[in-house]
Amino acid sequence: MTELTRQILRPEPLTAEAFAPYGDVIETGDRDFFMINNGSTKRFHRLGEVILGKPDDRAIISIFRAQGLTIPLRIKLLERHPFGSQAFIPMKQNPFLLLVAEPGDVPDQTAIRAFITDGTQGVNYHPGVWHHPVLSCVAEDDFLVVDREGEGNNCDEHYFADTTEIYLEAAE
Numbered sequence: 109m110t111e112l113t114r115q116i117l118r119p120e121p122l123t124a125e126a127f128a129p130y131g132d133v134i135e136t137g138d139r140d141f142f143m144i145n146n147g148s149t150k151r152f153h154r155l156g157e158v159i160l161g162k163p164d165d166r167a168i169i170s171i172f173r174a175q176g177l178t179i180p181l182r183i184k185l186l187e188r189h190p191f192g193s194q195a196f197i198p199m200k201q202n203p204f205l206l207l208v209a210e211p212g213d214v215p216d217q218t219a220i221r222a223f224i225t226d227g228t229q230g231v232n233y234h235p236g237v238w239h240h241p242v243l244s245c246v247a248e249d250d251f252l253v254v255d256r257e258g259e260g261n262n263c264d265e266h267y268f269a270d271t272t273e274i275y276l277e278a279a280e
């Protein structure tokens with residue numbers, strides 16, 4: 109008889125340090141900058157890099173208009189992009205939720221972490237990082253997405269067994 113497992117995930121506030129195993133946090137916060145444009149503009153330089161896996165790959169810019177989720181949310185899958193990074197930048201300053209697991213053949217379901225952004229933060233997933241498709245906290249939200257276009261399948265999905273119940277709940 110296969111054992112049923114039940115796991116509750118609660119998001120923690122997103123920080124660059126905590127997110128380091130999964131990618132970059134795109135934020136100004138306490139980050140370094142230098143002045144450009146004759147002293148009229150602060151440049152928060154290279155907060156993340158677009159990582160491309162194959163010689164003819166292209167970095168492209170898209171907008172994702174995501175429908176909101178209902179909490180608690182049953183997590184059925186995580187995905188990864190082996191050949192490139194993927195960045196999500198909020199366009200309407202709403203917090204959004206992240207579910208990530210470190211690269212590996214399959215996600216370690218005992219080590220999935222949940223984060224919530226502060227509305228100003230974006231993220232740049234590194235190649236191979238397992239993550240849930242974008243999770244909007246409001247009815248509809250827009251994200252500027254910078255990711256890779258090129259040859260080959262760049263989206264692996266891992267579906268959890270029906271006997272594995274993983275739920276994303278609200279923060280405590």
Ligand SMILES: NC(=O)N[C@@H](O)C(=O)O
Nearest residue numbers: 187194239240241242263
């Ligand atoms: N499939 C797609 O373009 N979106 C996902 O990769 C996602 O992370 O939302």
Ligand code: NI
Nearest residue numbers: 187189194241
């Ligand atoms: Ni993705």
